[in-house]
Amino acid sequence: MKQGKLWSWVIFILGALYFLVPLYATFDFSLHIRRDHLSFDAYANVLNDPRFQAAFSYSLIIGAAAIVVGLLLVVPAAYYVRLRAPHLRPIIEFITLLPLIIPAIILVFGYIRMYNTSSLIPLLGTNFGSDVLLTLAYVALALPYMYRAVDTGLRTIDVQTLTEAANILGANQATIIARVIFPNIIVAVLSGAFLTLAIVIGEFTIASLLNRQVFGVYMQNVGANRAYEPSALAVISFVITWGAMGMIQLLARFAPKTARLD
Amino acid sequence: MAEEFLRIDKLVKSFGGIPVVKGVDLGFNKGEFVSLLGPSGCGKTTILRMIAGFERPDSGRIVVEGNDIAHLQPNQRKIGMVFQAYALFPNMNVAENVGFGLKIAGMPRPQREARVEEMLKLIGLSGYDKRFPFELSGGQQQRVALARALAPSPRMLLLDEPLSALDAKIRVSLREQIREIQRELGITTVFVTHDQEEALSISDRIVVLNAGSVEQFGQPFEIYNRPQTKFVATFVGQLNTLNATVANAGQKTVTVGGATVTIPSLPATLRDGEAVALTMRPEAVSLADGATRDIVLDGKVAEVHFLGSVIRLKVDLGDNAISLDTFNDQRTPPPPHGAPVRIGIASSDVLVLGN
Amino acid sequence: MNSVSSVADTAAGPVSTGPVARVGGNPFRFLTTLRPGDILAIAPFILFALLFLVMPTLGLVVGAFQDANGNFTFDNILQLGGPQIVASFWISIRVSAASAVLGALIGLAIAMAIIRGRLPEFIRSSVMTFSGVASNFAGIPLAFAFLATLGRLGLVTVLFKTLFGFDLTRSFNILSFWGLTVTYLYFQIPLMILIIAPAIDGLKKEWSEAAATLGATRFQFWRHVGFPVLWPNLLGTLSLLFANAFGAIATAYALTGSSLNIVPILLYAQIRGDVLHNPGLGAALALGMIVITALANVIYLVVRTRAERWLK
CATH class of the missing domain: 3.40.50.300 (P-loop containing nucleotide triphosphate hydrolases)
Structure with missing residues (x-):
């Protein structure tokens, strides 16, 4: 029995080393840009680089657009599948899992063949068209997570009963969605949004093949040409991921909880 | 064994x-x-x-x-x-x-x-x-x-x-x-x-x-x-409580409902004049028409629960309320709500419980 | 708590039994009960799925069987047998399998330690939270982190040299098969922990107690009950981890450039500049990837359904 506990500690500590050493090493490396002393110059170099600023803000804009488009697609679909068409549920859920089954590189390859300049919908012919395509690609990447987050939110509040209760009290459909459903799933919606951000912010494959200068592509460029800045970028990226996931954890505490019988 | x-x-x-x-x-x-x-x-x-x-x-x-x-x-x-x-x-x-x-x-x-x-x-x-x-x-x-x-x-x-x-x-x-x-x-x-x-x-x-x-x-x-x-x-089981006063602890008598009754299980530690709770199972209480019992009390039917083979009556005695169980009898319907009834309890069925 | 595990949960549920069985029975029955509001709510979603998930993928599948003039051919598929492509698939499969198997074993060990090892409760919640972050920390920055750790000037490499006078790079190269595998473990292990933790929680305390009253030792309990109950979950998660590694490209690309020619990197180069000198072959390569990841996912879904049925 005692021995079992010892083993648990050994395994845990070895695991912790594997996961924490690279983080420490990266941070340590990022401080060594000056030969004689530690400094944050690598961070300053990155943050002051106009290409970083452009790429990062572009990524944020595309990420925000993907969140908005994703929510517009997912919330009504998830709501109606729960409420009106539960028999569609398997089909819709299967669709939401497709992005996990089809690797991103396959998706973007398909896009390039389908939306090139000589196709019926030549999205790739213009800059704006490419931006739109990148946004939609990110919507696809985040779809499993977004749908799951919203659907979980709907499940915990028991849409059916709430809608019926509101109906009996005389509320119309618009009021129900705006005043009853949405306030109850806002936490789930925000979780979905932060997850989307975490996935999209450092994405490389799709953006690179669509020739979009996003944060991920910028990082790859820096990685190929600089020594210490990549470590600074990795630290920044880890902080962003940690922040987005932390927000989700924080939000989970505010999630509405209703008793359910099943 | x-x-x-x-x-x-x-x-x-x-x-x-x-x-x-x-x-x-x-x-x-x-x-x-x-x-x-x-x-x-x-x-x-x-x-x-x-x-x-x-x-x-x-x-x-x-x-x-x-x-x-x-x-x-x-x-x-x-x-x-x-x-x-x-x-x-x-x-x-x-x-x-x-x-x-x-x-x-x-x-x-x-x-x-x-x-x-x-x-x-x-x-x-x-x-x-x-x-x-x-x-x-x-x-x-x-x-x-x-x-x-x-x-x-x-x-x-x-x-x-x-x-x-x-x-x-x-x-x-x-x-x-x-x-x-x-x-x-x-x-x-x-x-x-x-x-x-x-x-x-x-x-x-x-x-x-x-x-x-x-x-x-x-x-x-x-x-x-x-x-x-x-x-x-x-x-374990249901229990009725009846408030009484010790009349003579030595002779094991109490006053309840205006009468003085001998309770065999009365502990000797009680003093005269002390309040005491008499308890009994619902099936130890009976409707006492005609029959003589040690404790006889008058009250009104407060509730009637027909449970099938057993009928449970709740009787309001003014300062006390008591539940009693009687067997179902096809020929005699239970007394209606509010009807005056007389109940009887055998003193040997009474329990006096310490804490 | 975490995205990946929760999506995995859905995968196990209605999906696996649903679409095939139900749609097969009467695929269009739902059309008769549709109202305009429903169509308005679901149509954009379906349209999006068709235009940006289904059709691009089907386009590649069709493309794999077309020559330059759009005529049907098996040529592209046959060319997948060429030595360069076979080597790519082989290294990809090896890296994915190694990172999946190691990720599953190590992830299982850590999950067992934090759940059943009687460690303080805060350790468990910290590990779960960290796993949520680490399983999403992949791609370019992960490659940078491992270069800073195990690269030529990495912290661990330098430490080994100064402390033990041992040159790590002689026996271990971060730009190699094992380098990539060790790096992939950084997201594979947390993913395993996230998915397997609920399954370990699902092992009821009463099972081990019942086994004990029937005379079984702890080892016998694990051999006859604990492990067999976890097995479908382990197998399922293994396939999921395999698919996860097989489709990944950014980490490998940033880490090794094109020195390690895994399939996604070969495909990336093909999309960029038609290095294979045959667009149809690119599509065939994509088809090969789809088949392998789809197969791994199907195994995951099927096996999970079986596990769920047991644990009701």
Whole structure:
């Protein structure tokens, strides 16, 4: 029995080393840009680089657009599948899992063949068209997570009963969605949004093949040409991921909880 | 009965500094069916788990057939156990579940199969051997769990609230079946329950537990009719309370409803003029038209509950209210709500309970 | 709590039994009960799925069987047998399998330690939270982190040299098969922990107690009950981890450039500049990837359904 506990500690500590050493090493490396002393110059170099600023803000804009488009697609679909068409549920859920089954590189390859300049919908012919395509690609990447987050939110509040209760009290459909459903799933919606951000912010494959200068592509460029800045970028990226996931954890505490019988 | 099969001596157990079992002494006979009855948190499950070996006593002994089993691991004790949540192994079918203990014991396959067959017949599930637990109802799963516990012929059977997860109907039929099988095998059985009706109907003897101590240990008839503490009286069965005043403690007389009555069970420690609560079971109170009783009181019918074979009346006596049970009689309908009635109680049925 | 595990949960549920069985029975029954509001709510979603998930993928599948002039051919598929492509698939499969198997074993060990090892409760919640982050920390920055750790000037490499006088780079190259595998473990292990933790929680305490009263030792319990109950989950998660690694490209690209020619990197180069000199072969390569990841996912879904059925 005692021995079992010892083993648990050994395994845990070895695991912790594997996961924490690279983080420490990266941070340590990022401080060594000056030969004689530690400094944050690598961070300053990155943050002051106009290409970083452009790429990062572009990524944020595309990420925000993907969140908005994703929510517009997912919330009504998830709501109606729960409420009106539960028999569609398997089909819709299967669709939401497709992005996990089809690797991103396959998706973007398909896009390039389908939306090139000589196709019926030549999205790739213009800059704006490419931006739109990148946004939609990110919507696809985040779809499993977004749908799951919203659907979980709907499940915990028991849409059916709430809608019926509101109906009996005389509320119309618009009021129900705006005043009853949405306030109850806002936490789930925000979780979905932060997850989307975490996935999209450092994405490389799709953006690179669509020739979009996003944060991920910028990082790859820096990685190929600089020594210490990549470590600074990795630290920044880890902080962003940690922040987005932390927000989700924080939000989970505010999630509405209703008793359910099943 | 010469020697006790299971002896529990000064058993003490606390969790995180909170005492859960406070010095329990018990002795069970071979082949006996004993229930541990009490509210949740009374320590009954902890005692059972100490017998099984899942919890280690802080002090005290558990002796089976003359041997202290404290040093034995649960898998060395040869004690069968049935859990509240069935706990069938989900990856095994019924036959594999029932045969698990035999397989561990190294019994060769042909004998094992015969024994499994025999056990399934015993619980009335012959032909279910290839089913998986998720294909069975709760009652069937619990019967399989019983067969699994009994298959290796343990020297004792422990049942931890085995019926509480089941529907009311199945609960009654399964408890009858458990008792039948237990009698057939003559296996010493300890049954944990919080349901007093269950304990009364199934047991040879009942241990009533409260807050980690034994309140009373006896046959169901004794426990119900001669409760030794107020806790036992109120926890097991319904109880009426009638306020009275001690008239003469030496002569065991009290004043109730304007009359002076002798109460044989009146404790001698009371003083004259002191208030005293007389308690009695609903079935000890009768409608007293014509018949003479020791205590006769007048009141009005407050509530009538027709329960089928029994009719329970609630009678308002002004300063007291009393429930009484009478048997249904096809020729006499129960008195209507608000009707004046006279009730009678035999003084020998009155209990005066200390705290 | 975490995205990946929760999506995995859905995968196990209605999806696996649903679409095939139900749609097969009467695929268009739902059309008769549709109202305009429903169409308005679901149509954009379906349209999006068709235009940006289904059709691009089907386009590649069709493309794999077309020559330059759009005529049907098996040529592209046959050319997948060429030595360069076979080598790519082989290294991809090896990296994915190694990172999946190691990730599953190590992830299982850590999950067992934090759940059943009687470690303080805060360790468990911290590990779960960290796993949520780490399983999403992949791609370019992960490659940078491992270069800073095990690269030529990495912290661990330098430490080994100064402390033990041992040159790590002689026996271990971060730009190699094992380098990539060790890096992939950084997201594979947390993913395993996230998915397997609920399954370990699902092992009821009563099962081990029941086994004990029937005479079984702890080892016998794990051999006959604990491990067999976890097995479908382990197998399922293994396939999921395999698919996860097989489709990944950014980490490998940033780490090794094109020195380690895994399939996604070969495909990336093909999309960029038609290095294979045959667009149809690119599509065939994509088809090969789809087949392998789809197969791994199907195994995951099927096996999970079986596990769920048991644990009801």
